[in-house]
Amino acid sequence: MDTMKELRPTARKYFQDIQVDEKLSPKKAPSLCSIRYGIAFITHLCNFVLVAQNVIMNITLVAMVNSTNHQSQFNDSTEGLPVDPFGDPNTSRKSLPAGGAGYGGQFALWERWSPPHERSRLCSIALSGMLLGSSIANLLGGIISQALGWPFAYYIFGGVGCVCCLPWFALVYDDPVTHPWINIIEKDYITSSLAQQVSSSKQSLPVKAMVRSLPLWSMCICCFGHQWLFNTMVIYTPTYISSVFNINIKDSGFLSALPFIIAWVFGILAGYLADFLLTKSFRLVTVRKIITVLGSVPSSLFLVVLPYVASNYITAVSLLTLCSGLSLLSQPGVYINALDIAPGHSSFLMGVSRAFAQISAILVPTISGFLLNQDPEFGWRNIFFLSCAVNTLGLIFYLIFGEADIQDWAKERKLTHL
Template sequence: MASLVELKPTAENSKFSQDIQTEKKLRKVPTLCSTRYGIAFIIHFCNFTLKAQSVILNITMVTMVNSNRSQMNGSAKRLPVDLLDGLNDTVKSFPMRVSEYDWSPQIQGILFASVNYGMILTLAPSGYLAGRVGTKRVFGVSLFVSSLLTLFTPLAADLGLIFLITTRIVQGISQGSAFGGQFALWEKWGPPCERSRLCTIALSGMPLGISIAILLGGVISQALGWPFAFYIFGSLGCVCCILWFVLVYDDPASHPWISVTEKEYIRSSMTQQVSFSKPCLPVKAILRSLPFWSMCLCGFSHQWFVNTLVAYTPTYISSVFNVNIRENGFLSALPFLAAWVVGVLGGQLTDFLLTKNFRLVTVRKLATVLGTFPPSAFLVGLPYLTSSYITSIALLTIACGLCPFCQSGIYINALDIAPRHASFLMGASRGFAQAAAILSPTVCGFILTQDLEYGWKNVFLLAFAINLAGLIFYLIFGKADVQDWAKERKLTRL
């Protein structure tokens, strides 16, 4: 007679102690020079490219919009010193003839958000699809489509606003498939005691892509004209596609160059973590799960804050300090360079704390607090310190730099509460959070259009309130142990 018997649950601390002991027994297994870390760095580079393609419009917008339009902030100030070889005069002509558009702040907000209209549709389905057919196909095709649409963007802008918005929406659909689908890879490649490091290495490519796109976007726009910023990053994406299809495989068993030692290490470390069968998705249980909803709501509030920074940092610096696009690119890139560094180091810190017998749930919540509350508080004080550009840029850099701590918190929490369904849950939670990426630029654009004098104060205060509400909900309901509905059941014979 057959009956269903639930696997005996493993205590949270005991589980990670076993993982750490497994790691100690296999000290000869390479780390940074290993195949799994090589894949993490490849995803890092691909995420860098995808995010750069997504946000390049945010810096080129400064030159795409008619320069004769009045600034959004009537009290704009010039920087007191030159930052880049004394080139402090606004560029009045470009080496090539480029188009300019008469777009209001509200229209600009819609353009910033449009890439997220499509992204929200595919984040959750792509995570599930990647778990079924493989991350290699889902991510690779998505990267290729996004790169082609980036190359097409200047032409779409010339064809009209509707064409540009449509292009950005379709690009968002492809990018959502890439961002949501990549998490399925770590179900099979990421040992539990290394997941924070591997995931944060991969995800930290996003803030690096933002910083480099904004930095080089300003330089390229001044030297060659804004369309070349799209041509360069679109071409880079096509190169990344070749790298991806040649070097990345869905699991260690199918990888042709992985060492036997590393393959055995990954397999043995995840023996009790992941079932390699294709389990049924407990949709009703997921929808009733407060730990899952705490991830979604905290992710939403954090994405509101992050997307406010991503979309409006160049515009804020331009309106307050009245700098040219090259200096704007330099100043706007600094906060995201800081975020890249913290993103890489944050995963190292998280895994280090786990080796010191910190509870997993404590580490996840601590990382989330560091990535949400201090950045929001710094941003609220920003509009009151515009008299000092050094202080303003420092606050922006600190606020943005601390945000990636959440990569070791809410954004990989699904691997803790439901390893067997992690790819779907990560995609679903990020898909829910992506609604903030749509609403934030649109709402902020409306606020800035309606209230020129207090617009920035209202934008930053709203981001603080939303971020704080999501954090409180996660601190109350967030968990880091495998939920009952996510535990594996096996058929035994009595």
């Protein structure tokens, strides 16, 4: 009897803990036909439009200036500028600032709409629209310009943008609480999932603490290294293929679009892979780092191997395509890490990391051009080895100092009254 009396409080506490856990772990809402996945799809379309319109601008740029010979001007214009899947679609002075604003602004949306265990896939679905915009614009831009004239490229893609605005205005709201048509189960699921996160959206930016934050610096440096690798691939590998095999890869719209189509597929799959790993009891920081490694190491290795397969055109193009595709595996890794370490400041932090990473867009052409001029024989090998080294160093820094816990400077500070 004494033993039973001792067990009763323990059993009572056990069942109380179960009830608490059930309250903290709300029943998951279906994803099919849900508002949160609808918003991800709408954001996917908006990202598609942002990038496609900027790519079209570059494709038609020469024809706009001098429209006397559409055929030759289109061929010149498509020698084009790099398309960046993580923000502004072109990293040159000709890119529009709207892409960067749209890239950073959408993270404020996911602060309030993405449950932690679905954040990777929702962000990946949304961001992958940039890759689809790049591939479709490269594939159809030249055809439209040659068949109908360059103004129709603007009419068509501009019209698509206007159409995409309609569901955005009708279906996208600041948060689940204010959405008029959301299912009560889904609303409770999202709000309960985010209840444990600390919001700092109403507080001023802790600039000094941010500057001293190693997790933030690791995110910026890793993004810089990864962007260096991707800019090298996009800017110089077509030129490399042309110089080695005497084949202009830009002459084929499909070959130009293929790396971005592959990257679009890998980008979406990476988000599901990240969330799958979370269901297997991996820590969030471990998942972010695993995904980032998968998006960095294989691409670096394939790029280094590229100069050694100069005798095989198909192998070289295949490696180029794999480099671009696999690099997007990092999308649900380091690129959305700001939502983990500072949810309330994620939009600002994504803008900062984006700006820091785009320094590589200035350095890559300058340094790569210098290497080619100094050593024409081994210049390509040096360019690819340098890209691999910069990307690897950024990855190592992130693996050492990267975190996924909300930082102290990002937590809500409550005022105390004396």
